[in-house]
Amino acid sequence: MLVRQMTERDRNFVAPTWARSARYGLRTVASFRLVNRMLTLPDLVVLCLATDERTVHAWIAGQRDTMHFGYTAPELRRHGFARRLVREMFGDHGPALLTHDAPKRLVPRARLNPYQLADLICEREAA
Secondary structure: OEEEEOOOOOHHHHHHHHHHHOOOOOOHHHHHHHHHHHOOOOEEEEEEEOOEEEEEEEEEEEEOOEEEEEEEOHHHOOOOHHHHHHHHHHOOOOOOEEOOOOOOOOOOOOEEOOHHHHHHHHHHHHO
């Protein structure tokens, strides 16, 4: 398996999986708009086969010490892919903050602060 930065081509997989998984209490269209805005903010790493970089199996979005969201294809869950991406992006200590709920076993030291992502988006739009 290969871990790499998201490319523009990966956006076609990342945006819909993020918007459908984390609806944020919005209708689908509004959720897609919000996710597309968020894709300009965080760093995003993807996990794919080393022999086929076009097929993304899992991804994680974060920024500094904050994890925004992560996704693993349902049939590939419980194989440690998300844990590998968290370690790749944040090191062994993991993220300090989460802007979206995540399993405690994946990020045991992180605390939830869903307002931080909204603050980041507002700051970006004001600039």
